[in-house]
Ligand SMILES: Nc1ncnc2c1ncn2[C@@H]1O[C@H](COP(=O)(O)OP(=O)(O)O)[C@@H](O)[C@H]1O
């Protein structure tokens with residue numbers, strides 16, 4: 096059974112989509128079978144991977160018009176694309192019975208076909224994010240090293256706790272990491288320390304540095320490893336993917352202890 100990870104932060108521009116693409120590609124490079132899912136109506140993940148428009152999207156699946164149909168991106172990396180009409184899904188599904196579980200049910204047949212399923216969440220905490228959290232085992236939160244970065248998380252933590260209580264008991268925040276990091280800046284180092292005090296061992300050792308290649312790669316539809324394998328961004332995401340993989344061992348050890 097694969098790990099299902101939602102990458103979420105209701106703040107936009109913190110590096111969610113960049114991290115879904117490049118943690119996913121990093122894990123695929125480590126011979127894992129990876130599925131990425133675009134839950135954001137802005138379709139940034141779909142566009143970043145250079146995937147063509149498709150009839151079968153997250154939206155058509157949520158509406159009951161298709162299954163979740165993965166498209167192969169590159170070797171063992173697949174994606175279920177989004178489309179702009181996904182923005183209508185929240186209101187269209189609002190009165191459906193069991194509306195929080197629609198995506199979890201759709202994901203069920205895909206769970207054991209992949210080692211990793213990584214969901215790119217929209218920058219909000221509406222029904223799409225709730226569907227992602229109901230289906231996920233884990234949440235990763237990317238943060239920019241700004242003042243108040245943690246204060247803004249009160250809301251998402253509240254939502255996660257409610258979902259844990261009512262819809263998905265196994266859900267946990269298992270990874271928090273800093274993106275667009277510049278260790279020469281005192282503010283960035285200070286914020287990282289605050290994040291470590293708050294989230295403790297759930298903070299990844301790796302920080303993602305500010306690196307222009309990470310911002311360029313989506314324009315040609317490539318992940319960072321195919322765009323510029325020698326850049327700092329490729330190095331950081333390769334190390335982050337290894338850290339994600341290593342968690343498997345830690346989790347297995349904890350299961351034995353329990
Ligand atoms: N480490 C980084 N260095 C430089 N630019 C980055 C980095 N991470 C993300 N970006 C750029 O910042 C913008 C926001 O990132 P994105 O991943 O789209 O955030 P989100 O999905 O949270 O809205 C994008 O233009 C992206 O290319």
Ligand SMILES: [Mg+2]
Nearest residue numbers: 111112135139
């Ligand atoms: Mg995004």
